[in-house]
Amino acid sequence: MNKKIYHFVLAGVMFLAAFNLPVFAFPEYTSRQKALKLAGVLDEGFFRSIKIASVFVKNRGEDDYYLQAILDDGSSRKWLINRIREWTHADELILSKNRALVFPSQGSTDFGVLDKNEFYRTVLNATAFVKTFGKHDVLEGKSLILGVRRFRILQAGDKKFLTTNRFGERYRYVLELENGSREYFTYTDAFGFLQRTALLQEDPENVSVLRKTFKVRELKKIPLQKEDELRGIWRFGIEVVFDGPILTSPDWFPYQVVEFKMRDPETGRYKAQFFLQIIFPNSEKIREVSGFKNHEYLRYVEIDADVEHQKRVILRAMINPDALDLPPFIEITDRNSVIVNFYSTTDQSLTQSPDLLASHSAGELPRSVFTPDQVETEFETHYLEAVGMIRAAQEQLNTHLRIETYFKALEALKRAALSAEFDIQIAQALKQRDILLRTMPKLIIRNVQMTILAMQLDGEDAKPDPEMTEILLKQLIHAERYATTQDQQQKIVSLQSILR
Amino acid sequence: MFKFFIIFFLLFIILTGCSTKSSDSLSEEKQQELEQEKITEDLEKKADEFPVSLDAAATAEETEPAPTSDENELKAQKEQKTPEVFKPEQQESDDASMIDKTNSGHMLDRFELIPDKQTPFLTFQGFFDPGQFHHIQITPGNSKTETIVILPNTFINNVLFPERVVTSFSDDGILEKLKIEEKITSTESGGIDFQVILSISSIEEHMLVLDSEKSDSRRLTFALQKPKKKKIQTIATKEQRVENVVEAKVVPPKNNLREAMLLHPVTALMSFRHFDQLNVAILNASPHLGGAQRLAVMLDRQQKRMIEKRMGMKLKIVNISSVREQTILPKTKIYFHANFLKAALILAEVLPGEQVLEPVPDSRVSNLATDVKIYVGNNFE
Secondary structure (H helix, E strand, O other): OHHHHHHHHHHHHHHHHHHHOOOOOOOOOEOHHHHHHHHHHHOOOEEOOEEEEEEEEEEOOOOOEEEEEEEOOOOEEEEOHHHHHHHHHOOOEEOOOOEEEEOOOOOOOOEEEEEHHHHHHHHHHOOEEEEEOOOOOOOOOOEEEEEEEEEEEOOOOOOOOOOEOOOOOEOOEEEEEOOOOEEEEOHHHHHHHHHOOOEEOOOOOOOOOEOOOEEEEEEEEEEEEEEEOOOOEEEEEEEEEEOOOOOOOHHHOOEEEEEEEEEOOOOOOEEEEEEEEEEEEOEEOOOOOOOEEEEOOEEEEEEEEOOOOOOEEEEEEEEOOOOOOOOOEEEEOOOOEEEEEEEEEOOHHHHOOOOOHHHOOOOOOOOEOOOOOOOOOHHHHHHHHHHHHHHHHHOOOOHHHHHHHHHHHHHHHHHHHHOOOOHHHHHHHHHHHHHHHHHHHHHHHHHHHHHHHHHHHHOOOOOOOHHHHHHHHHHHHHHHHHOOOHHHHHHHHHHHHHHO | OHHHHHHHHHHHHHHHHHHHHHOOOHHHHHHHHHHHHHHHHHHHHHHHHOOOOHHHHHHHHHOOOOOOHHHHHHHHHHHHHOOOEEOOOOOOOOOOOEOOOOOOOEEEEEEEEEOOOOOOEEEEEEEOOHHHHHHOEEEEOOOOOEEEEEEEOEEEOOOOOOOOEEOOOOOOOOEEEEEEEEEEEEOOOOOEEEEEEEEEEEOOOOEEEEOHHHOEOOEEEEEEEOOOOOOOOOOOOHHHHHHHHHHOOOOOOOOOHHHHHHHOHHHHHOOEOOOOEEEEEEEEOOOOOOHHHHHHHHHHHHHHHHHHHHHOOEEEEEEEEEOOOOOOOOOEEEEEOOOOHHHHHHHHHHOOOOEEEEEOOHHHOOOOOOOEEEEEOOOOO
């Protein structure tokens, strides 16, 4: 019994002690090389207003180094790296020559030194700021170049004065931008800006500097239309009209799907609802913009200001996750608008890529038929040519020309198949060929029918063009070879007899 | 029973002592004050000897009074391992940054100058770690036409790239001279520090900018931008200035044909492979310990068959861990690679709580072994 109590008490004490420790602890020790450099940096600095006379490097084990500081008041102190970091955050440790010590990576003892004077000179001369969005932002890794209005050091009365970010670092400066947004930043941020040349003294030539926000004017419906006749894919869209030209590329408008649990008014139970959101950075909604209740598979389409981020608007629509087979695609028009295209498919088997045993590998293989290196192979050249022709053909209103382009695409696909190096490549080329071959008889029959009808409408005396007749007969021979139904075969025979 | 109480009390004292190591507690302050008082006298005598050398450091160490439990441990180790005490050399340079260079790096195989009237590109081919691109330093050289680029953690492939000074550029091109220097030094800790320094001289003044869109694991591209002419100061109002900018032509980043094809959902359909297995990584981005583990158990044991049936793919959890950075996400986030939107939606429907689904950001697409990454957020219970 006593043994049990002992174990119970021991476990309790250990739990309490563990509870006291932070989950994400900053390292206390560093490498020898870093410790040596850090000691050099701290020399002549101030610790709690006492001048640092000298700093030494000491070690605990083979790889665990820390610092020993001697202050001007004669005291000697053991300085662990995590404590040094904390003191820099609280301004208890100040470097000489108006510099600041920063630890840019959380959880690593890598450090940097911010020369504040250099930073001030750079920021005061800056006309543009390259804003790079951080981790887990929907715009992660993307950069916008924004015009700079004013730089200020935070003072009492400012919004974030003496407040800290999630790492405990104090906000020091604010950069007011011409689009109306404000960037509050710490010494570490300032160090990062200098490192990645985020403060530009002159506007770059190839990218526009955004000096004002895009203001939303209205939303328009783009009706349903056929996108791909070969695969039965349809497209519809929402056009977001702004007050001026959109000076960014389409990939600056990312999308996300957000799930909300909403209470069903009838049953009272929580039900998951999915909303598709398109994010427009550097944008504003300054007046009421009416949305739509329904547009194809979208429900409650509306545009709203993002409450969490400055100068962002969100185009939001409720969707049925089962209907969302393909992601949305953004297009920028020359009429001050952005079109968000949505797709729906009728035959989902067509959207499946070939299922080959050879491609069943859990290894780090690229998910596309293209090779991972950027060098374009012979297969890729022909395959891209074929895909380009298939897409171009579908935009062709003249059916005859469209069929002719499909014939050229078939040739390109054959060349691609002949130059394929992997099973998946040849399988994909043959699949595209088969999709074309399946659709072409129907198209050819319709084209010949329409041509004959047009000739008949021209009058009974009108003689058919022999060249055209020959082409149509060739098309019919092709259609006859790949016709899949009895009905098609009969129609082809009938049309051949008429033409002959 | 009394014995156990004593053990409990002693344990509590030891553990409390340990936990104060990382907190700025009052007891430590008092101890330091005592230390100061005791050693001030000794150090005053030696004050003339500053700046202190190795001997002085040893003296200072000797003068440290009343060691804490930590320091006792330290001294015990000192006796066994003869710890080192160093006085670093004064750092003249302000560039005292120490970035961890031990993980991976770059290898330069060859270079190419892509001519363009507006913006020529200087591309290095080889093997690169895009995660380290932000460590690349671009600084102005001795003259206006010279730029120095420091590529940390970089080697040169001497077989493919034997030249160290290249001057054979076309007369009408922008570059005049390219000097490549490989620096490999052994560090005191026994490691190797390696970097490549590029000294790029151009005919005219230019600005060298790392083009991250044209850089990836196989190439590193710099754009050679012409410096813009200084603006002529006019009395133009701010509004007028803004209008001028709006009229400027936008040059969106050029995508090659392959990228354009993969970007469009319909053409992308024609190029994806089919896999019979969905590789999922689960990372804990919540303050609750074991969040990723619990989610993995839930997916693997309770819902696996249903998910596999709906997706038409096997579900394989390839990684369970927690995020490195101190990130706590309010909602569970599902990142998916292109062509896995449907699978991610099915996972979101199955998972409890509210989820956010996003395509993997371009800056992180290099990891192809995982199709879907789930960051378990604070809302997962």
